[in-house]
Amino acid sequence: MKTAFFDIDSQLDFLYPAGALYVPGAERIVPAVARLNRYAAEHGIPVISTADAHAEDDPEFRAWPPHCVAGATGQHKAEATLLERRVIIPNRECDPELGGAQQIIVEKQTVDVFAARNLGRLLERLEADRYVVYGVVTEICVQFAASGLLKTGKPVAVVTDAVKELSPEDSRRTLADLCARGAALATVSEVCAARQ
Ligand SMILES: [Zn+2]
Numbered sequence: 001m002k003t004a005f006f007d008i009d010s011q012l013d014f015l016y017p018a019g020a021l022y023v024p025g026a027e028r029i030v031p032a033v034a035r036l037n038r039y040a041a042e043h044g045i046p047v048i049s050t051a052d053a054h055a056e057d058d059p060e061f062r063a064w065p066p067h068c069v070a071g072a073t074g075q076h077k078a079e080a081t082l083l084e085r086r087v088i089i090p091n092r093e094c095d096p097e098l099g100g101a102q103q104i105i106v107e108k109q110t111v112d113v114f115a116a117r118n119l120g121r122l123l124e125r126l127e128a129d130r131y132v133v134y135g136v137v138t139e140i141c142v143q144f145a146a147s148g149l150l151k152t153g154k155p156v157a158v159v160t161d162a163v164k165e166l167s168p169e170d171s172r173r174t175l176a177d178l179c180a181r182g183a184a185l186a187t188v189s190e191v192c193a194a195r196q
Contacts, residue, residue, distance in 0.1 A: 004128035005040045006149070007033055007049040008113070008135030008142045010081045013067040013074035015136070020074050021067035023136050023164050032162035032188045034080035036134060039192045041083045041102040046126055049077060050116075050135070050145065053091060053107035060110060070107075077105070089118050096122045111140050114148035123152065130155040132191055134162035139170040146178050157184040159191055 010033050013019035015026045040047045052068035053075060054060060068075040086103035089096045096118050098104060108116040131149045133156060135142055142163050149156045158178060165171030175185065186194075 001129045002127060003045050003130050003132060004126050005036060005045055005047045006113075006131055006133040006135070006145050007037055007047055007081060008133065008145050009050055009052060009068075009137075010078050010135050011051055011068055011074065012076050012078060013052075015078050019067070021065055023166055026136050026164040029134075029136070029162050029164050030078050030080055032159070033078070033134060035188055036132070036159065036162055036191060037081050037083055037103065046098075046101075046128075047083060047103045048122070048126075049081070049086075049103055049105045050113045050141065051075070051077060051105050051107050052109070054109060058109065089116075089122065091116050091118075093117060096125060098125065112144040112148070113141070114144065128154065130157070132157050132159060132186070134159040136164050137171075138163045138165035139167060139174040143174045143178070146183055147181070150178070150181050150183060155184065156182070157186045157191070159188055160185050161187050 013021050014023050037047050053070040054068050056069055083103035085101050086105055087101040088105045091107045091109055106116050113119055133146045146156050146158055
């Protein structure tokens with residue numbers, strides 16, 4: 001079984017109180033995200049790290065306060081979640097060159113990583129049999145990633161102690177909906193104890 005991990009939007013603007021679009025309490029999942037990413041690197045599992053990379057006047061800023069502007073400090077991923085060998089796949093037409101990277105940072109401009117131009121091609125190249133998803137926020141970007149991955153027909157697990165939500169009620173509804181559509185829930189310890 002070939003697994004791929006999806007680390008969703010673990011960027012400074014979302015994770016820390018000084019961030020432009022802070023998700024309260026999100027800093028508490030950083031060690032869990034870091035542990036999963038390191039575990040993946042040690043076991044040859046590719047980590048797809050999605051990352052908002054907005055223009056300064058991005059249309060999304062009509063709905064949300066400006067955040068994760070490309071190149072700004074807040075757009076960076078949390079240091080602890082970075083792996084040594086990484087590539088950035090920009091959100092424009094290009095041929096994703098993976099070159100043995102442990103971490104593939106997929107830049108996106110909307111809440112749905114499946115709207116990122118190269119994601120389809122990247123998934124084809126990875127040929128994963130199952131997916132493990134975590135990050136922020138549960139009921140928005142994690143939900144879009146998990147939903148899109150479920151549509152590929154492959155098993156998807158959401159790591160419940162490595163996600164953070166804005167609204168507990170929306171998060172509960174989202175997880176119940178994903179499970180009804182075939183997703184599994186797992187903890188970091190379970191993911192790291194399972195044979196990949
Ligand atoms: Zn955004």
